[in-house]
Amino acid sequence: MSKPSLITPVLISGCIIVMLGFAVRASFGVFQIPIAEEFHWARAEFSLAIAIQNLAWGIGQPFFGAIAEKFGDRKAIIAGALFYAVGLLLSSQAVSPIQHQLLEILVGFGIAGTGFGVVLAVVGRAAAPEHRSMTLGIATAAGSMGQVIGAPTAELLLQFYPWQVVFMIFAGVIIASLLALPFIRSPHVATKAELEESMGTVLVRAFKDPSYTMIFLGFFSCGYQLAFITAHFPAFVTELCGPIDPAGMLAGMGITTTSALGAVSISVIGLANIIGTITAGWLGKKYTKKYLLSGIYVGRTLAAAIFIALPITPESVLIFSAVMGALWLATVPLTSGLVAHIYGLRYMGTLYGFVFLSHQIGGFLGVWLGGKMYDITGDYTLVWWIGVGVGAFSAIVHLPVREAPWTAKAA
Numbered sequence: 001m002s003k004p005s006l007i008t009p010v011l012i013s014g015c016i017i018v019m020l021g022f023a024v025r026a027s028f029g030v031f032q033i034p035i036a037e038e039f040h041w042a043r044a045e046f047s048l049a050i051a052i053q054n055l056a057w058g059i060g061q062p063f064f065g066a067i068a069e070k071f072g073d074r075k076a077i078i079a080g081a082l083f084y085a086v087g088l089l090l091s092s093q094a095v096s097p098i099q100h101q102l103l104e105i106l107v108g109f110g111i112a113g114t115g116f117g118v119v120l121a122v123v124g125r126a127a128a129p130e131h132r133s134m135t136l137g138i139a140t141a142a143g144s145m146g147q148v149i150g151a152p153t154a155e156l157l158l159q160f161y162p163w164q165v166v167f168m169i170f171a172g173v174i175i176a177s178l179l180a181l182p183f184i185r186s187p188h189v190a191t192k193a194e195l196e197e198s199m200g201t202v203l204v205r206a207f208k209d210p211s212y213t214m215i216f217l218g219f220f221s222c223g224y225q226l227a228f229i230t231a232h233f234p235a236f237v238t239e240l241c242g243p244i245d246p247a248g249m250l251a252g253m254g255i256t257t258t259s260a261l262g263a264v265s266i267s268v269i270g271l272a273n274i275i276g277t278i279t280a281g282w283l284g285k286k287y288t289k290k291y292l293l294s295g296i297y298v299g300r301t302l303a304a305a306i307f308i309a310l311p312i313t314p315e316s317v318l319i320f321s322a323v324m325g326a327l328w329l330a331t332v333p334l335t336s337g338l339v340a341h342i343y344g345l346r347y348m349g350t351l352y353g354f355v356f357l358s359h360q361i362g363g364f365l366g367v368w369l370g371g372k373m374y375d376i377t378g379d380y381t382l383v384w385w386i387g388v389g390v391g392a393f394s395a396i397v398h399l400p401v402r403e404a405p406w407t408a409k410a411a
Contacts, residue, residue: 010126011135013183014119015142017077020177021084021114022146024170026270027154028053029234030263034163035100043235045097047371049104050231051364054223056108058360061117064109065349066199073122074184080113081178085171092167114177116143117356120336121349122184130285132340136333137281144277144329147270151234155263202347203354211401215338216355218293218397220362221390222331225300227363228387229269229324232370234262236380237317261314265321272325280330281337289338290401296334297395299327301388308384343406362390 032046068076087106094100112118120136127135157166206212238258255261283292307320339355340348369383 006127006131006134006138008126009183010185011123011138013180014123014139016180017114017177017184018116018119018139019142019146020173021111022143023150023153024084024088024146024173025111025115026147026150026230026266027170029231029266030151030154030158031163031166032231032235033238033259034158038163039095039097041097042371042375044368044371044375046100047231047367047374049097049100050227051366051368051371052101053104053108053111054227054360054363054367056105057111057115058108058223058357058363060109060112061115061356061360062350062353064113065117065121065347065351065353067113068118068121068349069199069347073118074181076113076118077181077184078178080110080115080118081174082110083107084110084114084174086110088167088171088174092164092171110174112353114174116140116332116336117349117353120332121345121352124336124340124348125345126185133284133333133337134278134281136337137278137284140277140281140329140332141274143332144270144273144325147273148267150270151263151266155260199347199350202343203350205406206343206351206354209342209406211342211403212351212355214397214401215335216358218297218394219331219335219355219359221297221387221394222335223359223362223364224366224390225304225362225387226328226366227360228366228370228383230266231367232374232380232383233265234259237262237265237312255314258314261317265317268318268321269325269328272322273328273330276326276328276330277333279326281333284334284337288403289334289341290398290403293331293334293338294395294398296327296330297391297398300324301391301395303327304384304391305388308381308388338401338403341405342403 028050032043032050035041036043036046064076064080067079083106087103087108087110091100091103091107094103116139120139123135123139124132154166154170157169161169238261255264280292280296303320303323307316310316335355336348336352339352343351366383366387369386370380373383374380
């Protein structure tokens with residue numbers, strides 16, 4: 001009997017959908033300065049729009065997970081793509097902060113329907129048990145590849161088109177991602193006991209479990225750090241980084257402005273994270289996931305603290321981007337794998353969706369506080385140090401998690 005394959009049509013198509021969706025999502029920080037300058041908005045206005053997007057993404061995630069499990073994965077993804085594309089098209093015509101902020105609700109729901117919550121559940125169910133952790137890592141790495149291409153693509157397009165046209169182009173990209181949809185066919189790999197239990201029963205059991213609560217709380221800092229950096233790091237680098245040497249290596253690579261360096265830094269994070277997430281998926285099938293998660297949060301905490309404490313130079317920006325990138329989404333295959341391992345595969349999408357809500361509440365606060373504190377203090381220092389603190393909290397809170405299947409714990 002042949003061994004099951006790691007690379008399957010479900011995994012490939014899932015990676016395409018996640019990659020294109022995250023390419024668009026990762027580019028929003030590049031638009032912050034052009035939009036704010038055109039309309040003379042305070043930095044907090046556009047930051048609040050992206051913060052609302054993150055919160056809507058989190059609120060929508062368990063609902064799209066439930067839709068996928070009740071009505072089918074493909075229907076959930078189609079609904080998500082339509083929300084996403086319509087939100088981008090309408091946002092391209094927005095001229096006031098409140099319009100942008102309300103329309104980002106549609107974009108957030110779109111990301112929920114086409115992102116990790118739905119797609120990881122699909123590829124997780126389709127994978128053989130011995131490949132599941134690695135499969136989740138590969139699918140997460142596809143999101144990182146989207147991050148590699150998203151911000152520089154937006155920066156390039158903005159040199160030729162106004163931001164409104166770029167939003168329309170990105171709406172077309174999201175609709176085009178549905179061409180991969182026919183291959184999304186995931187068998188329900190679940191035990192007989194899991195199939196017989198209702199969603200409500202499983203949710204109540206998880207909500208009463210202290211381990212689920214700790215996983216929920218621990219994912220908060222991941223969202224805070226990632227959303228803050230995605231939304232504000234390009235502007236942070238543009239304004240605070242030291243000058244680029246016109247005769248140096250970066251200039252020779254075509255990076256002559258701090259604005260270009262800000263966009264490239266997001267790509268470096270995504271590129272390093274491809275390696276980081278695949279490595280995390282590989283380690284997740286060999287070692288205890290909660291300890292790996294704790295170690296990742298320790299690494300993030302140290303990297304952020306050292307970066308902000310030292311002078312900010314083009315070299316330190318790239319080094320920090322590479323280090324943070326290696327740890328960026330490495331938490332996702334481990335957290336989703338931990339949920340699947342403890343509570344089973346049948347309602348993995350919904351259960352992971354509620355955990356992801358914590359991630360996005362953190363994301364909302366990271367993006368919104370970034371803009372708010374910038375307008376009050378003129379820099380991002382305080383918000384950055386808050387991120388260091390919540391990262392340390394997540395490193396600690398994962399340690400008491402009881403990493404065993406629910407049936408074993410019940411016995």
